[in-house]
Amino acid sequence: MTSYRPAIALCLGLLAAFAVITPLAWVINTQDWGILMMFVAPFAVYGLIRLGRRLADWAGIGLE
Secondary structure, three states: OOOOHHHHHHHHHHHHHHHHHHHHHHHHHHOHHHHHHHHOHHHHHHHHHHHHHHHHHHHOOOOO
């Protein structure tokens, strides 16, 4: 039987990255106060990296 976990993990990771990065980039680019979001961006990327690792572990394809 085929496991769908890697495909589900990939889709969830891409969806989360799109949902976080797109508004963040839009605010940085269009709002005067968006430059303050530059301080938030590293934490957002770090959170996405952690999410990716957790999804990989859940899918059974994590690096050891």
